[in-house]
Amino acid sequence: MGVAGEMEDTQQTWLKKRQACGSDAVCLRTPYWQRIQALDKIYDSVPEPVI
Structure with a gap:
């Protein structure tokens, strides 16, 4: 399933x-409101790119 499949399910x-x-x-x-909070958590967990 993977991350993409899990995101699609949610x-x-x-x-x-x-x-x-x-x-x-x-x-x-x-x-x-709940969806925005859930997406914020996902966004916050993505590491910053190293430049």
């Missing part, structure tokens, strides 16, 4: 949660 899970909210802005806030 993205699909997130999309299902988001779609369940429809156009309810209050409902949408939580899935978006």
Whole structure:
């Protein structure tokens, strides 16, 4: 599966949660906030390139 497959799985899970909210802005806030936090953790774990 690997990292790419795992990220795709988590993205699909997130999309299902988001779609369940429809156009309810209050409902949408939580899935978006959680996804941003999850992506921030991934971003923070990527090492800086050595130049």
